[in-house]
Amino acid sequence: MVVSPLTSFLAVDWGTTNRRVFRIDAGAVAETERDDRGAASVEDFPGEVAAIRGRFGDLPMLLAGMVGSTVGWRTVPYALAPAGIEDLAEKLLWIDDRTAIVPGVACRGDGRADVMRGEEVQLLGAVAAGMVPADAMLAQPGTHCKWATMTGGRIAGFTTAMTGELFALLRRHSLLAATLTTEVELGDAFRGGLAEGARRDLSASLFAIRAASVLGLRGDADAASFASGVLIGADVAARLADSPFDQVHILADPTLGGLYAAAVAAHGREPVVVDSHTAFAEGAIAIGVRVK
Amino acid sequence: MVVSPLTSFLAVDWGTTNRRVFRIDAGAVAETERDDRGAASVEDFPGEVAAIRGRFGDLPMLLAGMVGSTVGWRTVPYALAPAGIEDLAEKLLWIDDRTAIVPGVACRGDGRADVMRGEEVQLLGAVAAGMVPADAMLAQPGTHCKWATMTGGRIAGFTTAMTGELFALLRRHSLLAATLTTEVELGDAFRGGLAEGARRDLSASLFAIRAASVLGLRGDADAASFASGVLIGADVAARLADSPFDQVHILADPTLGGLYAAAVAAHGREPVVVDSHTAFAEGAIAIGVRVK
Numbered sequence: 001m002v003v004s005p006l007t008s009f010l011a012v013d014w015g016t017t018n019r020r021v022f023r024i025d026a027g028a029v030a031e032t033e034r035d036d037r038g039a040a041s042v043e044d045f046p047g048e049v050a051a052i053r054g055r056f057g058d059l060p061m062l063l064a065g066m067v068g069s070t071v072g073w074r075t076v077p078y079a080l081a082p083a084g085i086e087d088l089a090e091k092l093l094w095i096d097d098r099t100a101i102v103p104g105v106a107c108r109g110d111g112r113a114d115v116m117r118g119e120e121v122q123l124l125g126a127v128a129a130g131m132v133p134a135d136a137m138l139a140q141p142g143t144h145c146k147w148a149t150m151t152g153g154r155i156a157g158f159t160t161a162m163t164g165e166l167f168a169l170l171r172r173h174s175l176l177a178a179t180l181t182t183e184v185e186l187g188d189a190f191r192g193g194l195a196e197g198a199r200r201d202l203s204a205s206l207f208a209i210r211a212a213s214v215l216g217l218r219g220d221a222d223a224a225s226f227a228s229g230v231l232i233g234a235d236v237a238a239r240l241a242d243s244p245f246d247q248v249h250i251l252a253d254p255t256l257g258g259l260y261a262a263a264v265a266a267h268g269r270e271p272v273v274v275d276s277h278t279a280f281a282e283g284a285i286a287i288g289v290r291v292k
Numbered sequence: 293m294v295v296s297p298l299t300s301f302l303a304v305d306w307g308t309t310n311r312r313v314f315r316i317d318a319g320a321v322a323e324t325e326r327d328d329r330g331a332a333s334v335e336d337f338p339g340e341v342a343a344i345r346g347r348f349g350d351l352p353m354l355l356a357g358m359v360g361s362t363v364g365w366r367t368v369p370y371a372l373a374p375a376g377i378e379d380l381a382e383k384l385l386w387i388d389d390r391t392a393i394v395p396g397v398a399c400r401g402d403g404r405a406d407v408m409r410g411e412e413v414q415l416l417g418a419v420a421a422g423m424v425p426a427d428a429m430l431a432q433p434g435t436h437c438k439w440a441t442m443t444g445g446r447i448a449g450f451t452t453a454m455t456g457e458l459f460a461l462l463r464r465h466s467l468l469a470a471t472l473t474t475e476v477e478l479g480d481a482f483r484g485g486l487a488e489g490a491r492r493d494l495s496a497s498l499f500a501i502r503a504a505s506v507l508g509l510r511g512d513a514d515a516a517s518f519a520s521g522v523l524i525g526a527d528v529a530a531r532l533a534d535s536p537f538d539q540v541h542i543l544a545d546p547t548l549g550g551l552y553a554a555a556v557a558a559h560g561r562e563p564v565v566v567d568s569h570t571a572f573a574e575g576a577i578a579i580g581v582r583v584k
Binding site for chain 1: 370398458492
């Protein structure tokens with residue numbers, strides 16, 4: 001017996017390595033907590049869900065993110081873009097009569113296929129709550145940065161760039177590893193990297209970081225910021241080349257959001273940073289009221 | 293006492309992980325042998341050089357490549373581009389009166405710095421022997437692909453792209469590792485990757501490989517070829533965008549040379565594959581006759 005609509009429930013943004021639980025009480029966030037019990041590190045999903053109810057209350061639950069993938073509890077079929085909040089509510093995979101997983105979204109277009117799981121709740125939540133316009137360009141920076149175009153409040157299409165993963169690979173395993181040791185800072189080195197990245201010639205721009213180090217032309221203290229600028233700059237340049245929007249709404253924490261905001265501004269567009277946790281909660285609430 | 297000019301000597305193309313010894317007899321290659329005693333795995337360079345003389349003959353020696361870097365025997369200052377064969381001969385670093393290391397070449401231009409060690413001997417050897425024109429565009433594919441513009445027989449400038457290294461990183465350590473398991477083949481998947489790579493949007497093109505796999509749109513047997521095409525396609529597209537040359541001379545073994553040749557042809561230029569070992573030997577011979 002599904003209690004519908006859901007207005008008091010638990011929503012979980014359950015990613016690969018982390019998760020965040022929100023207790024929604026009468027359509028508003030009453031409590032939230034993050035931990036590192038990501039889907040990839042969990043085997044007993046029924047036990048985890050029972051433990052969450054033990055801590056946050058014995059309530060219905062909506063789960064989103066990689067918990068619905070092959071590394072998660074059940075593989076939930078994707079909703080196809082264009083997709084709105086009602087599509088997510090309709091295609092919920094019910095584990096039992098009070099526990100459901102939200103589908104991810106897949107798209108095809110421009111010769112490329114793409115997939116997301118979890119980001120769709122943030123994107124549609126941001127629109128549903130009026131945090132962003134119904135026609136907008138949204139960016140979700142991270143290991144795999146999502147760039148979505150919203151049309152009429154729905155996800156019309158999106159592109160994922162593995163910008164954060166490439167940076168991590170370069171830092172850990174590449175010829176540049178010994179050079180990229182410091183934290184990334186939003187300063188002149190990062191901005192110089194943005195300009196280099198806008199050339200959209202990653203494999204040459206990255207080797208040039210090594211050459212500059214060998215020739216003593218750039219201190220290694222600046223190299224990581226420059227490299228981050230190159231990667232983010234190439235990502236932003238490619239996305240904005242095709243975008244008619246004057247604004248880019250960035251769903252991110254302040255640090256990474258600030259780097260992407262600087263990149264967007266460097267291309268003459270207006271960055272608007274939006275809180276991604278609030279957007280997720282709003283998305284879950286919007287799905288909840290559509291549960292039948 | 294340097295015996296000059298050198299016409300009978302040993303030339304070593306001594307890279308990071310491999311090396312190749314050539315015995316030059318009266319200005320021609322008499323013998324050549326490759327092994328895996330690269331500069332990074334050697335500590336006793338005098339002992340190694342003595343062993344090479346023990347095997348190939350007690351002759352003067354010219355060493356080139358990473359043996360002249362911080363991971364090698366001595367760090368030899370770079371010759372600055374534009375650089376010709378006479379610059380390499382003049383700036384030889386003599387270890388003793390019959391053992392010298394060839395300098396690498398550094399360049400600055402177009403806002404980027406770049407360096408090479410070892411490739412300069414191939415490049416200038418190819419020109420000196422008439423294997424390529426004195427004004428030409430040359431590519432040396434590999435872990436770090438070098439693209440050089442030759443003007444009047446000299447290295448006018450060059451760009452290094454870490455195309456091969458990026459492919460190795462993706463194969464070994466990335467989200468795509470499980471997908472990129474097969475050998476790269478010159479077929480439709482590779483050519484499809486070339487077209488995608490020409491968009492010069494690496495971080496999105498690479499994630500799309502994952503998405504296509506998740507959605508079952510491309511068999512994993514084709515994924516490595518497609519990914520290689522994306523990386524080589526982006527490299528070639530960036531280089532040819534700025535190049536006025538109708539031909540590209542490719543110094544490579546037949547397999548990797550064939551992939552780059554296909555990429556060059558896809559952009560409407562004529563690829564000409566040149567044997568890189570012959571080019572190196574010709575370069576060493578050309579330096580030898582200039583030793584004073």
